[in-house]
Amino acid sequence: NAGVTQTPKFQVLKTGQSMTLQCAQDMNHEYMSWYRQDPGMGLRLIHYSVGAGITDQGEVPNGYNVSRSTTEDFPLRLLSAAPSQTSVYFCASSSPGQGRNTIYFGEGSWLTVV
Amino acid sequence: KQEVTQIPAALSVPEGENLVLNCSFTDSAIYNLQWFRQDPGKGLTSLLLIQSSQREQTSGRLNASLDKSSGRSTLYIAASQPGDSATYLCAGAGGTSYGKLTFGQGTILTVHP
Numbered sequence: 001n002a003g004v005t006q007t008p009k010f011q012v013l014k015t016g017q018s019m020t021l022q023c024a025q026d027m028n029h030e031y032m033s034w035y036r037q038d039p040g041m042g043l044r045l046i047h048y049s050v051g052a053g054i055t056d057q058g059e060v061p062n063g064y065n066v067s068r069s070t071t072e073d074f075p076l077r078l079l080s081a082a083p084s085q086t087s088v089y090f091c092a093s094s095s096p097g098q099g100r101n102t103i104y105f106g107e108g109s110w111l112t113v114v
Numbered sequence: 115k116q117e118v119t120q121i122p123a124a125l126s127v128p129e130g131e132n133l134v135l136n137c138s139f140t141d142s143a144i145y146n147l148q149w150f151r152q153d154p155g156k157g158l159t160s161l162l163l164i165q166s167s168q169r170e171q172t173s174g175r176l177n178a179s180l181d182k183s184s185g186r187s188t189l190y191i192a193a194s195q196p197g198d199s200a201t202y203l204c205a206g207a208g209g210t211s212y213g214k215l216t217f218g219q220g221t222i223l224t225v226h227p
Binding site: 033041043045058103105 | 156158
């Protein structure tokens, strides 16, 4: 059981480049989300999905796109990277009613935009 | 908009001490409150989840309480150990938005031998 898998672990981008952060979970969870973590700011929600084909914006969605074509995958796209998007990105999945500790996080993706 | 605050920002204690981490939130219409642990360079691990209808949850040496009326949650760690050193984060899921979490900025805990 791999849980939540994020790739890549580390990435350096030039301003204006595009890339996709991948997130996959094998727990058949309906809910998936992306957060970014910045020093002094805590974790902030970027985008959110309650199931395949359904996405919603979080607190800081600008500059990011998402789609949810399958239950397992929830990629995060940066269309034109900016230095302000330098951060650590975490993907999470959850499913209500599966028990006490039902939110699982990936190991994180460290992104630097130069 | 839900806001979550954690106090203190950092805490250093000797091994064996009992300690309390504090979390406050502004919106009492909270669906659940969760405590996480984060080790350096790692993701978050869920420690305890308290549903809005519950007052507390316990797991081993950890006990978390929730008081919706005062907008507060505490994480109690008994008999602290050096292995407990990490950043502890609390997060609230508001209203019907299960899974959309608002995080506090965390408490960095150091337990020294």
